[in-house]
Amino acid sequence: MSSPIKVATASLAGCFGCHMSLLDIDERLIDLVGHIQFDRSPLTDIKKVGPCDLGLIEGGVCNAENVEILKAFRRQCKILVAVGACAINGGVPAMRNQYSLAECLEEAYLHGTGIDNPQIPNDPELPLLLNQVHPIHEVVWIDYFLPGCPPSADTIFTFLDELLSGRPIQFAYQQIHYD
Amino acid sequence: MIADDAPQSTTHMTSTGDGSAHELLQRLIELQQTYHHIPWTEIERLSRQLSLSQSHIVGVIEFYSFLHTTHQGEYEIFISDNITDQMQGSRLLAELLAKGLGIEIGTTRADKRVSLNYTSCIGMGDQGPAALINGYTLTALTTERINQIIQRVDASTPLDQWPRSLFEVSSKTRRKDIILNSEYIPGAAIAAGLKNGPTSLLNQLEQSGLRGCGGAGFSTASKWRFCAAADAEKRFVVCNADEGEPGTFKDRYLLQAHTDRLIEGMTLCAAVIGSSTGFIYLRGEYRYLLQPLNEILEQRRKAGLLGQSILGQANFNFDIKIHLGAGAYICGEESALIESLEGKRGIPRSRPPFPVTQGYCGFPTVVNNVETFCNAAMIAQRGPEWFRQVGTPASPGTKLLSISGDCERPGIYEFPFGTSIRDILHACGAQQTLAVQIGGAAGRMIPATEFNRTIAFEDISTGGSFMIFNQNRELLRAIENFTHFFRHESCGFCTPCRVGSSLLAKQLSKVMVGHATAKDLDEMSILGSLMQKTSHCGLGQTAANPILDGLGKFPSLFQSRLRATSFEPAFDLDASLEEARLLTGRDDPDAHLEGGGV
Numbered sequence: 184m185s186s187p188i189k190v191a192t193a194s195l196a197g198c199f200g201c202h203m204s205l206l207d208i209d210e211r212l213i214d215l216v217g218h219i220q221f222d223r224s225p226l227t228d229i230k231k232v233g234p235c236d237l238g239l240i241e242g243g244v245c246n247a248e249n250v251e252i253l254k255a256f257r258r259q260c261k262i263l264v265a266v267g268a269c270a271i272n273g274g275v276p277a278m279r280n281q282y283s284l285a286e287c288l289e290e291a292y293l294h295g296t297g298i299d300n301p302q303i304p305n306d307p308e309l310p311l312l313l314n315q316v317h318p319i320h321e322v323v324w325i326d327y328f329l330p331g332c333p334p335s336a337d338t339i340f341t342f343l344d345e346l347l348s349g350r351p352i353q354f355a356y357q358q359i360h361y362d
Numbered sequence: 363m364i365a366d367d368a369p370q371s372t373t374h375m376t377s378t379g380d381g382s383a384h385e386l387l388q389r390l391i392e393l394q395q396t397y398h399h400i401p402w403t404e405i406e407r408l409s410r411q412l413s414l415s416q417s418h419i420v421g422v423i424e425f426y427s428f429l430h431t432t433h434q435g436e437y438e439i440f441i442s443d444n445i446t447d448q449m450q451g452s453r454l455l456a457e458l459l460a461k462g463l464g465i466e467i468g469t470t471r472a473d474k475r476v477s478l479n480y481t482s483c484i485g486m487g488d489q490g491p492a493a494l495i496n497g498y499t500l501t502a503l504t505t506e507r508i509n510q511i512i513q514r515v516d517a518s519t520p521l522d523q524w525p526r527s528l529f530e531v532s533s534k535t536r537r538k539d540i541i542l543n544s545e546y547i548p549g550a551a552i553a554a555g556l557k558n559g560p561t562s563l564l565n566q567l568e569q570s571g572l573r574g575c576g577g578a579g580f581s582t583a584s585k586w587r588f589c590a591a592a593d594a595e596k597r598f599v600v601c602n603a604d605e606g607e608p609g610t611f612k613d614r615y616l617l618q619a620h621t622d623r624l625i626e627g628m629t630l631c632a633a634v635i636g637s638s639t640g641f642i643y644l645r646g647e648y649r650y651l652l653q654p655l656n657e658i659l660e661q662r663r664k665a666g667l668l669g670q671s672i673l674g675q676a677n678f679n680f681d682i683k684i685h686l687g688a689g690a691y692i693c694g695e696e697s698a699l700i701e702s703l704e705g706k707r708g709i710p711r712s713r714p715p716f717p718v719t720q721g722y723c724g725f726p727t728v729v730n731n732v733e734t735f736c737n738a739a740m741i742a743q744r745g746p747e748w749f750r751q752v753g754t755p756a757s758p759g760t761k762l763l764s765i766s767g768d769c770e771r772p773g774i775y776e777f778p779f780g781t782s783i784r785d786i787l788h789a790c791g792a793q794q795t796l797a798v799q800i801g802g803a804a805g806r807m808i809p810a811t812e813f814n815r816t817i818a819f820e821d822i823s824t825g826g827s828f829m830i831f832n833q834n835r836e837l838l839r840a841i842e843n844f845t846h847f848f849r850h851e852s853c854g855f856c857t858p859c860r861v862g863s864s865l866l867a868k869q870l871s872k873v874m875v876g877h878a879t880a881k882d883l884d885e886m887s888i889l890g891s892l893m894q895k896t897s898h899c900g901l902g903q904t905a906a907n908p909i910l911d912g913l914g915k916f917p918s919l920f921q922s923r924l925r926a927t928s929f930e931p932a933f934d935l936d937a938s939l940e941e942a943r944l945l946t947g948r949d950d951p952d953a954h955l956e957g958g959g960v
């Protein structure tokens with residue numbers, strides 16, 4: 184393999200568990216280092232995504248900033264992957280979808296227990312919440328889905344390994360099934 | 363022990379109560395009729411009486427559309443929402459009714475007087491728009507009739523004092539052929555069966571080539587033969603009168619106008635396979651037929667055609683119970699139907715074993731469609747040559763069609779197998795036809811270029827639903843209606859169908875609102891064929907047909923609504939920030955999102 188592939192990652196409405204699972208690749212990370220160069224990612228702290236071969240997205244879409252980041256990733260990444268249950272289905276954050284946004288914010292900022300100076304935050308610095316949490320494929324085209332909460336390190340490694348080697352992407356049953 | 367606070371239990375049951383768990387569904391239907399919900403005290407009581415867990419009982423209640431744990435109105439109204447009802451203006455009438463009653467569709471009024479919902483096709487395609495009120499069918503709704511309904515609900519007039527005309531179900535036969543033109547002679551088929559013996563009767567049936575009329579077309583003689591040959595101490599005869607396929611109503615007609623033929627056919631089957639108990643599984647939507655059917659059963663008992671020692675034959679005893687459904691299309695699938703007969707949720711069994719070897723309570727069971735039994739009776743009476751004189755070699759005899767939609771003369775038509783769609787359209791006065799949906803939502807959508815094709819098992823097979831769309835119709839609406847039907851009716855047992863039917867409905871709505879791109883159509887095809895290949899039963903295997911047929915035969919319907927971009931979001935990005943803007947009072951540039959895809 185000649186030049187390393189460029190990879191960007193982002194955590195939208197997720198818990199960073201999927202990123203932790205990526206790091207869980209352990210010593211195999213060393214094998215990958217020569218082949219991968221990170222662009223925007225919580226691991227590099229680069230803020231703006233540049234042209235990349237691969238984008239890994241953890242978490243669903245819950246606010247305006249998530250939408251912007253996701254669209255930027257789609258513009259810049261040749262291959263975009265939904266990593267984990269939240270990206271694929273909305274996951275835990277989407278449990279708020281059965282309530283209205285007003286109900287959620289009022290519970291959190293107005294009527295909940297132990298609230299001092301109740302008010303709904305409206306600072307323009309804060310991204311506005313969408314009225315529902317959406318899976319990322321409802322906003323942009325997604326090329327691959329890695330199921331799991333989080334997908335195991337093994338699954339993520341297999342995916343990267345197969346992608347790098349140019350093989351069709353295939354998993355052992357246990358890597359993507361949880362029954 | 364009966365709890366003191368429990369309301370008085372109802373004693374009159376649909377089928378003879380034997381206190382077993384099999385009675386559960388029938389008991390629940392009675393309770394729903396009495397209390398307009400199933401009270402907890404009754405769930406507790408049933409749990410004790412039938413030795414079933416409360417959660418099992420709640421599971422059954424939640425499975426069936428017509429049963430509720432929450433209080434419905436004293437008048438429970440369901441508007442039939444098939445596409446043919448919609449084409450006759452049902453949606454507008456439903457809104458009018460909702461407005462007049464001061465209620466939103468899908469809710470119960472605060473005073474518990476009335477609840478209003480949509481429901482799947484109730485089998486009145488030739489006389490819609492139609493609705494159910496406390497289980498009884500209202501037909502040919504108009505604004506005038508809607509006003510009559512509103513007045514009577516407001517005045518709390520008991521249903522039995524409503525004008526009969528509101529409930530009139532007409533049985534118009536527009537075309538008769540050998541079956542409907544032949545006179546039925548009471549007892550003749552049974553007498554022939556008893557005189558010549560089972561082997562001879564099965565041979566006759568085989569020579570006639572009769573095939574199941576419920577849609578699948580399995581040889582009736584083989585089915586009866588397999589059942590008779592299965593080693594068991596008991597056997598059962600079951601008539602599938604669930605008729606849930608959208609657009610079909612020919613079984614309703616037979617149940618209403620030719621009840622004796624049906625019962626004769628079932629009794630004949632009992633004589634052939636050696637059975638003493640039969641069931642008619644009557645869909646809940648046809649509750650209005652329950653009493654007349656029971657009356658005819660009683661008449662036949664008196665006439666020695668049913669019950670003990672039929673036709674004087676000391677060892678031939680056979681009786682029939684009627685079992686009501688409660689609003690679940692899947693219960694038309696024969697193994698789900700048997701589960702439902704046993705009082706459970708109607709979840710299809712794994713097959714094999716097929717019902718002919720292990721059916722009701724594990725005993726060999728023949729399940730046949732209403733029309734199949736009627737035809738079997740007439741074949742026993744008139745002989746196989748008579749039946750074969752029309753039809754094709756592979757599909758002998760005739761088929762009853764339920765014709766509805768855009769034509770001058772909707773109704774019941776008996777046509778020989780092998781008749782072309784063009785001839786059928788001509789006979790019912792259809793003009794400028796764009797497409798015909800044959801075989802119901804699970805069937806096929808046939809474009810005008812294929813109208814020379816025929817109704818036959820070897821060409822287009824059908825259980826009898828025939829819905830016509832003319833050139834003024836938006837076919838995508840029909841496809842959407844059928845897709846939503848499957849999403850609603852999926853029993854939820856297996857993932858490809860439970861999740862797939864919801865995903866299909868979502869993707870289709872993305873197309874309808876103009877947010878879809880070519881990639882979404884590819885996704886729908888992939889998903890559809892996955893559902894066909896991997897679903898547990900026929901429902902999931904056919905649920906994608908409307909979309910796949912649409913994509914295959916009417917691609918422009920979809921393509922004309924696509925965006926040119928490579929991908930579009932499934933929802934309006936900026937609009938979904940509106941609620942947050944209102945809550946925060948923000949309107950700065952960051953409080954907005956640009957629409958469109960990447």
Ligand SMILES: Cc1cc2nc3c(=O)[nH]c(=O)nc-3n(C[C@H](O)[C@H](O)[C@H](O)COP(=O)(O)O)c2cc1C
Pocket residue numbers: 573574575576577578579580602603604605606607691692693694695696697729730731732734735899900901
């Ligand atoms: C989802 C589904 C619904 C069905 N609904 C009906 C029905 O309403 N009436 C019917 O006779 N058969 C229905 N069938 C077919 C039955 O499973 C069965 O094949 C039929 O009752 C056999 O009778 P026949 O051989 O006389 O046609 C349905 C099948 C499926 C998969």
Ligand code: SF4
Pocket residue numbers: 196197198199200201241242266267268269270274275331332333334
């Ligand atoms: S999928 Fe699981 S691990 Fe990944 S972000 Fe969501 S909750 Fe966290």
Ligand code: SF4
Pocket residue numbers: 692709710851852853854855856857859860897898899900901902903
């Ligand atoms: S295919 Fe659908 S209806 Fe049939 S068992 Fe699966 S979920 Fe139930």
